[in-house]
Amino acid sequence: MLTNSLIEMDRQHLIHPVSSFQGHAARGVRVLASAKGARVTDAEGRELIDGFAGLWCVNAGYGHESVVEAAAEQMRKLPYATGYFGLGSEAPIKLAAALAERAPGDLNHIYFSLGGSDAVDSTIRFVRYYWHAKGQPGRDQFISVEEGYHGSTSMGAGLTALAGFHEGFGVPYSWQHKISSHYTYRNPLKSDAEIIAASVAELKAKVAAIGPERVAAFYVEPIQGSGGVLVPPKGWIKAMREACRELDILFIADEVITGFGRTGPLFACEEEGIVPDMMTTAKGLTSGYVPMGAVFMSDHVFETIAEGAGAKAVGHGFTYSAHPVSAAVALEVLSLYEGGLLENGRKAGARLMEGLQSLSDHPLVGDVRGRGMLAALELVTDKDKKTRLPASVQPATRLFDRAWDKGLIVRSFAQGIFGYAPPLCCTDDEIDQIVARTKAVLDETL
Ligand code: PLP
Secondary structure: OHHHHHHHHHHHHOOOOOOOOOHHHHHOOOOEEEEEEOEEEEOOOOEEEEOOHHHHOOOOOEOOHHHHHHHHHHHHHOOOOOOHHHOOOHHHHHHHHHHHHHOOOOOOEEEEEOOHHHHHHHHHHHHHHHHHHOOOOOOOEEEEEOOOOOOOOOOHHHHOOOHHHOOOOOOOOOOEEEEOOOOHHHOOOOOHHHHHHHHHHHHHHHHHHHOHHHEEEEEEOOOEOOOOOEOOOOOHHHHHHHHHHHHOOEEEEEOOOOOOOOOOOOOHHHHHOOOOOEEEEOHHHOOOOOOOEEEEEOHHHHHHHHHHHOOOOOOOOOOOOOOHHHHHHHHHHHHHHHHHHHHHHHHHHHHHHHHHHOOOOOOOEEEEEEEOOEEEEEEEEEOOOOEEOOHHHOHHHHHHHHHHHOOEEOEEEOOOEEEEOOOOOOOHHHHHHHHHHHHHHHHHHO
């Protein structure tokens, strides 16, 4: 059978991202064959609802012919153009202008990467260059947040605070520091105000301990995604932004997941009216149809780097920076968001939250949280003690498998958290099915 031979070839040759080299191969890959809207079909012909939009990226949903056409037309006309040697092409120029127009505040300058990890990595290099240009090269220490995820490049993986990305790789480096996550469900502090004050105090104490003249930047996700969809209290990100201004360190918002309608508005930073010094995006930028990421840079960072470099080239860039095909796709995806998908996502997100809230009485549901089309259930065996599911349940694989058997793809985190990030195009019925199928998995797990 075709599927069996694919499974065997996969086992022999394909190294999967963030997967057990042994365990994954033993189980055998599940082969996806096609997709439309919010539904994917596997190689056996079974249809599933994709409650996680691939890897929280297919925000627009699958199968938009206009996106396919935009890519095909660009490939026919000009499949590649470098941005080196002062050259350029129409689609990335138009995309940069469109993004700058929509970005918060003065994030007017866009550097295109291939995805989120290299967008973050690029900001690390831009931050260092910025401080050199300002005559403060000693500012080489970076701070991020426990439970945070900022990609898995050799530098970004150390800003990431998840053990699996560190063990055996020799990161984090000594210049990469962390403060505690807000993680409201498991935070011993009770009120939002206390949690916010504690995070601000911890950031200030960390900067003081490192030496204020040595700290370069603070990195934060508006909602921590890979840490388990951890939503900060309202006002938290604004307070952290203000603290960074006070401390005179750069504030970098990592919107790789939260950007492009995932939480309601185009960018999550808009919700609290904050303007980062730099912002990273990827995923929803092209809705996963082709790879692309974008670093948004504020006027003052851009001008400082420009002045510092003078006529010299700033030595950072990739062959595929500002790829015209990716840019053509992103422009079309942006028009789909603005042509109704953002609006639909906001409505569907409210329905999703309502549906998941209706499961909060279930004996296994300890916490329901989220914003827009980004949500999670944290599963526990004892609600008072907030006891995590035992390892015997193997949340990451067994719960994923159970959901799959019910025709639902969700992210099943090892800590016993179900993560949801459905495409913004979901119908009411699809949202209701996501909730109903989740309930069926929970009932079976009791
Ligand atoms: N930053 C955040 C917040 C992410 O969630 C991710 C990926 O999930 C990344 C960076 C890395 O992006 P990519 O996987 O496209 O390299």
